[in-house]
Amino acid sequence: MAYLLLYVDDIVLTASHPQLLQQVITRLSHEFAMTDMGPLHHFLGISVSRDANSLFLGQAQYARDILHRANMTNCKPCNTPVDTSPKLSATDGALLSDGSLYRSLAGALQYLTITRPDLSYAVQQICLFMHAPRESHMAFLKRVLRYLHGTLDLGLKLTASSNLSLVAYSDADWGWCPDTRRSTSGYCIFMGDNLISWSSKRQPTISRSSAEAEYRGVANAVAESTWIRNLLSELQVPVSKATIVYCDNVSAVYLSGNPVQHQRTKHVEMDIHFVREKVQLGHIRVLHIPSPHQYADIFTKGLPRYLFDTFRSSLNVFASPRSS
Known part of the structure; x- marks a missing residue:
């Protein structure tokens, strides 16, 4: 078996x-x-370091270029990209006279999340204001850059393993957007011990309960897990065990297996039937996990430093072996 990854003229x-x-x-x-x-040592701006049992994927030089573009190569580092304060509003502060730099930096940071899942939530929040950035939004972006300055050598570590089981963690806040009251959902998916997919995204509709917001997040994780399972089958590496999806909301876990349709959940019927079908087929199992062990929290909200550092290492985001 041979695999070929092609992007334009890079293979x-x-x-x-x-x-x-x-x-x-x-x-x-x-x-x-x-x-x-x-x-392999470099591909599309991603550096690859190899040892006997692992690969390290990093974008340190790309991150330095972003800081140089923002004129923040000598800024004071901070410990987390987002504080624990309430989320910014689209109307906070005065409009920037020229939002082109903000948009340019936001777009550049999006590409950085390929190897930096710890930045996904912060970048997702930054991108919400690209249409009309304000001074408070620029201050928020600069905080992310300060965090980046102090963590330039971090990247994603992938370790050789025969464990092909898929495990997903799904989380959502409920109505925390001060402008739309939409929820933010996030997930991360592991193959064995390796993080292979993650997302932080604002939900397209308003949820009327925390259970609904969490369940929509579970549906997103199940959809991504299903796609990965199909991809692995095409790559001749089928997954034989059910994918475990961990959620910290008991009601959302109950809905995944309860055949009774409740009046308060009928407006999420499509997501409910989609997840239940995968559960009944034996492809997915949705289980409860306590919030202190819910790694997907890092994709939905700002966290205290200790918890952020713990979850970041749980996502296999470590310093480059060259820097240690």
Whole structure:
């Protein structure tokens, strides 16, 4: 089996045997003008460091370029990207006279979340105000850059493992957006011990209860888990066990298996039936987890430093081995 990852004219190749890998490279070279650059060390701005059992993915140079663009290469670092205060409103503060720098930095930070899941929630909040950024929003963005300055060498560690089981953590706040009262949902999905997918996103509709907000978050995690399971099947690595989805809301867990439709939940009927179908097929199990162990909290709200650091390391975000 050989896998080829292609983006325009950049290719990453791997195979089950070195001989097969060389055969594929040779065949491609006969068809296209290409250069074999050896073992993977850099791809689309992402640096790759390898040891005997793991890969480290980082974007330190890209992060330095962002700080240089913002003229914050010598700023004072801070410990977390977001404080625990209530969320910003779209009307807080005066409008920026020119929002182009704000939009440029926000877009650049989005790409950084490829290897920095600890920034996902902060960047999601920044992007809510790109249409009309204000001074308070720029101050918030600068706090994120200060955190980035102090954590330039952090990145995502992937470890070799024979464990192919999928485990997801799903969380949602309830109506915390001061302008729309929409909820923010987040999830993270692990294959074995490796984080492979994560998201922080504002929900498209208003939820009328915390259970509804949490359940919509569960549905998002189940949809992503289902896609990953299908992808792994196509890659000839099928997942035999049910995917476990952890949620810290008891009502949302109960809804995933209860066949009785309640009057107060009929307006989330499609999400309910979607999740229940996967549960009945044995592909998904939704279980309760206490809030102190809910890693997805880092994708829905600002956390105190100790909890933020704990969850960040649980997501396999560590310092580059070159910096230690």
